[in-house]
Amino acid sequence: MSALTLAVLGATGLVGQHLIHILEQRQFAQRFGTFTLKPLASERSQGQTVRFMGQDVPVQLAEPDAFNGVDIVLASAGGSVSEALVPEAVKRGCVVIDNTSHYRMQPDVPLVVAGVNDEALKSHAGIIANPNCSTAQLMPVLKALHQAAGLKRVIVSTYQSVSGAGKEGMEALWRQTEALVAQPDTPVEKIGYESPGALDRETFPIAFNLIPMIDVLLEKPDVYQGYSKEEWKLIVETRKILELPELAITATAVRVPVMIGHSECVTVDLERALSPEQAEALLKNTPDVVVSPAMSREYPTPKQAAGQDPVYVGRLRRDSSNPETGLNFWVVADNLRIGAALNAVRLAELLITMNLLKFPSVA
């Protein structure tokens, strides 16, 4: 297990930077022997370096041959980059942990949240998908509730931060807020996004506003007509990770003027009664979850969750529309960590400790 080489594809992006930071924080090198970090990015980032373990590591061009000799790739450069380069990496013997949505729903690609469905890693054939941020933070909570009382129906309303749209999203919120603080009556069209693609319509500011549409409308919606891609991801990824293909679940995804930290308001119908106190006790014993006292005034906010590893749960109480078997709660996590970089690094750790770096077929 010595001389491991780990490539970060999209090393200069928001999640890429978090990946490198978390590799340091978790003492990846110290725990798994000397290893080489290979930061990869597009031509735009050539000549840049990334800081890692006290060294400035040059960013290399993300091209097929860059994956030669690499053991693990953490891919976070967008769906089209993953589509083009992940097969090249797999061809060269890498195991890829892909943060994009490109491979997530392929049947032969395990979709894994560390600590929730680690066993699924065993069936990988070179690619492991990291779920969408809004899905990932729900999984430890829903898994625990399902095991205890059976999930029957899940209704989610999200409150997602702009960092889910990358650096551009954060810059847009900051720029718009600055403009409005400087001159409160600045017309909307003067504070539009420079990069409309990052969030939604350039004519709608996100500063002091909400955008109830994240990502595009589904192109082939099937039964999900009128759903955004973000909502669809939350629905189908949850079913795949929990191995509940028929789970009744719906979601509405809303962008809020928060920098970091996604929040979710959740209603669950359970097969069997579970009191708020029982759910609290259960979640207290669930790894990666920090739960506020049930039915109390204590609650997590995105400001508190930002920069932290756990998934925070609060506002746990009976669902007054289904008091026998329903619960309401509020889930908050750092979307750049649990929802992206932290989970990717934990999956890399699991690949090593579970001895899954060679494909099962050639092991």
Added chain:
Amino acid sequence: MSALTLAVLGATGLVGQHLIHILEQRQFAQRFGTFTLKPLASERSQGQTVRFMGQDVPVQLAEPDAFNGVDIVLASAGGSVSEALVPEAVKRGCVVIDNTSHYRMQPDVPLVVAGVNDEALKSHAGIIANPNCSTAQLMPVLKALHQAAGLKRVIVSTYQSVSGAGKEGMEALWRQTEALVAQPDTPVEKIGYESPGALDRETFPIAFNLIPMIDVLLEKPDVYQGYSKEEWKLIVETRKILELPELAITATAVRVPVMIGHSECVTVDLERALSPEQAEALLKNTPDVVVSPAMSREYPTPKQAAGQDPVYVGRLRRDSSNPETGLNFWVVADNLRIGAALNAVRLAELLITMNLLKFPSVA
């Protein structure tokens, strides 16, 4: 109907100012004959004037005898003021439209949203209650859906603006945002509220954050243990206005860093199937409601709703957790108008046009 005298109790507050502005906008005087505006407020506001119809009208002290000769009182000075002064006004022959929560759930006090349950006005005994802002904007929509297909269950997650907490809420968001724009790493404790009571805990900023708790936890929660007062209001007021005392309904109320405009993400289970297209057609014909095309990318935001009268509905689509009889949608309105001042003025208009200014018992 000439020489009507209308008092605004709490005339210098945020809703009070909106009340006076809306009386002007709706040409109340022109439509209902010469009338006198009597702005009332506490000692703190003595010596101030309010601008109305081109005149500076002196603010008078809110005391029992100030109601002598007044026909209609629009009360918006907080629950404890209404508790003390509304009976005094009624004693003096006024009909009071009360914006506070103090009388809303009393069985002999009609709780009315103009255009939704106007008939309930007929049973008033001097006091008519205006519902909470987050309740009011839902009512035209839920009423229409109930009449068409029967409401079975309602699940609401709110995204409520700081103006719901009055001027202090708006000032807190503005001050905190200014501080963070000037110095992004300002510690939380340095940007706390000067008036913690207006929103929640002084240690949690609302700028770039969310507060998933509006108002206090219920003191005598009964089956609503762990619910905030704001959530309870939405639940019990909805049941009262729709005359559905057994309606299965739950709510989670969340404060968001938006100045004006409350948004709500709603899931409804209906008794009978209603397609998104049918619901769209229905809401197109519902007074006071503006609906975006079902299953489209068009949607309302609080920025657009601020300053406008209608209730805006968007994101209308099937609930994927209950595709047969469920719908999801997004409701946005100006909480200071539909949720407070506009509804109060419309109720005053109805009292006049329905000839309900004298109590039914003495009519």
